[in-house]
Amino acid sequence: MIIDRLYEAVKDRGPVCVGLDTSSKLLPQKLRSASRLPSAILEFNRAIIDATLDVAACFKVQIAHYEALGVDGLACYRDTLAYARSKGTVVIGDIKRGDIASTGEMYAKAHFSGDFEADLVTVNPYMGSDVFAAFAPYLQTGKKGLFALVRTSNPSAGDVQDLCVVDRPLFMHIGGLVHTWGRDYRGKCGFSLIGGVVGATYREELAEIRAAFPSLFLLVPGYGAQGGGGKDVSPAFTRGNGAIVNASRSIIGAHREKPDGEKQYAEYARNAVITMREDIRQWMG
Amino acid sequence: MIIDRLYEAVKDRGPVCVGLDTSSKLLPQKLRSASRLPSAILEFNRAIIDATLDVAACFKVQIAHYEALGVDGLACYRDTLAYARSKGTVVIGDIKRGDIASTGEMYAKAHFSGDFEADLVTVNPYMGSDVFAAFAPYLQTGKKGLFALVRTSNPSAGDVQDLCVVDRPLFMHIGGLVHTWGRDYRGKCGFSLIGGVVGATYREELAEIRAAFPSLFLLVPGYGAQGGGGKDVSPAFTRGNGAIVNASRSIIGAHREKPDGEKQYAEYARNAVITMREDIRQWMG
Numbered sequence: 001m002i003i004d005r006l007y008e009a010v011k012d013r014g015p016v017c018v019g020l021d022t023s024s025k026l027l028p029q030k031l032r033s034a035s036r037l038p039s040a041i042l043e044f045n046r047a048i049i050d051a052t053l054d055v056a057a058c059f060k061v062q063i064a065h066y067e068a069l070g071v072d073g074l075a076c077y078r079d080t081l082a083y084a085r086s087k088g089t090v091v092i093g094d095i096k097r098g099d100i101a102s103t104g105e106m107y108a109k110a111h112f113s114g115d116f117e118a119d120l121v122t123v124n125p126y127m128g129s130d131v132f133a134a135f136a137p138y139l140q141t142g143k144k145g146l147f148a149l150v151r152t153s154n155p156s157a158g159d160v161q162d163l164c165v166v167d168r169p170l171f172m173h174i175g176g177l178v179h180t181w182g183r184d185y186r187g188k189c190g191f192s193l194i195g196g197v198v199g200a201t202y203r204e205e206l207a208e209i210r211a212a213f214p215s216l217f218l219l220v221p222g223y224g225a226q227g228g229g230g231k232d233v234s235p236a237f238t239r240g241n242g243a244i245v246n247a248s249r250s251i252i253g254a255h256r257e258k259p260d261g262e263k264q265y266a267e268y269a270r271n272a273v274i275t276m277r278e279d280i281r282q283w284m285g
Numbered sequence: 286m287i288i289d290r291l292y293e294a295v296k297d298r299g300p301v302c303v304g305l306d307t308s309s310k311l312l313p314q315k316l317r318s319a320s321r322l323p324s325a326i327l328e329f330n331r332a333i334i335d336a337t338l339d340v341a342a343c344f345k346v347q348i349a350h351y352e353a354l355g356v357d358g359l360a361c362y363r364d365t366l367a368y369a370r371s372k373g374t375v376v377i378g379d380i381k382r383g384d385i386a387s388t389g390e391m392y393a394k395a396h397f398s399g400d401f402e403a404d405l406v407t408v409n410p411y412m413g414s415d416v417f418a419a420f421a422p423y424l425q426t427g428k429k430g431l432f433a434l435v436r437t438s439n440p441s442a443g444d445v446q447d448l449c450v451v452d453r454p455l456f457m458h459i460g461g462l463v464h465t466w467g468r469d470y471r472g473k474c475g476f477s478l479i480g481g482v483v484g485a486t487y488r489e490e491l492a493e494i495r496a497a498f499p500s501l502f503l504l505v506p507g508y509g510a511q512g513g514g515g516k517d518v519s520p521a522f523t524r525g526n527g528a529i530v531n532a533s534r535s536i537i538g539a540h541r542e543k544p545d546g547e548k549q550y551a552e553y554a555r556n557a558v559i560t561m562r563e564d565i566r567q568w569m570g
Binding site: 062070109133149163165 | 349387401416
């Protein structure tokens, strides 16, 4: 099952998820001026993937950055996913889609087959369990999985997610729903194919979710640029596994303002992954 | 302001929103076999747009159906939007995106400029007001607007949206948030640039939302194939305006099982819009 592959990857290479949120301002000047933006981004992504493959658990590609470049940008998204998957690594499509019935099925088809095929995708649960039903045929193969938004890392997440539902905040209720949906999709590692997104910026909630939903594999954004550090993400782990920690700008933008950053950008990305991994590991206990 | 354009469109041509959720099974056989699927869909969409332009308030294009066809499908999405907008009609991109900070800004850029430019888009509010902040620069021009998911039309919507938050269901709380966000973006017609999606399948909630948030323009899905009728959507209106009612399959698939449906599919779509408009109007009181 895909979640077992992810679990093994965390065990072997640590929990860092490299976020390919590649925007023009993260590209070395030389690359940016050498070719059209989507081609430059693809070249950059390939180099980052090559340089971090052996130290990262997986890659997450944020589709919005590609969508903003239109049809050519989405061709670059397609080629980035295909390149990463050809290297045998687990690839997460960060699409945050979530729709119902035939529309939901179209999103499942779009991102679990054809041009935009990823191994796991992020989903938005606001429309309820119909969102998951649309993905079910793919989950049943064991080859595909989901990360549902539970507790996001942004400042205004609480506008909705902190609302108290009877005796607990909404995000705990959503966590419970996701946990229930994932019950029939557990891998050998004990974790479910349907995981949850829980931001690094709310340490206590992270601990609360980990304790309440032990089989939920967690995708933790908000490390680095958004303010979370190794200590903040540590509650996500159970015996050093069961979570991946995503960072994007602090990895793929590590070359900026370095004298040899233009040439060595991929090397800087690799070193950033290793440093981040150490920062996380030291708090794992 | 865009919401004034939509208001005038409803006044002049009635509240029907034609949903271009075009999948292969809705195409006439002849078209389907004549060319590659994305080209056939584009030809179909153009014919539907031409035939319904003078009787429909606006068009809504569901991106999932195009995304499922990969890069070529998204080129068809781009061309469909461009064709409809070139005819001067209001076009809604049904994308249900919703993300934060730089990612949210990328979605705003993607769907309010460049290849995928629409006049309004649907957004998912689960991540809170940061979702809206990302779109703000476009809203401030008055030329772009949003429909935020409030009460969706699907069976499991209640899993999340019916949860009781203190003394009211979550969807009423979300309605209040959306209403607040839209306060600074009201058009001359009295409605805000930031509207809400409220399904036709829950008549009482629709009435409750209409009463509580009078300046929220409503996009009402769930008519026809999903079960709602003219009576069900009637509470969405204030003096015959302030809402649009979307239907897709029952309009663009009206030609199926008709002896001359192969040739006259656009005519059937047009007639379906007119019948639907009458069904809605008779209940407007």
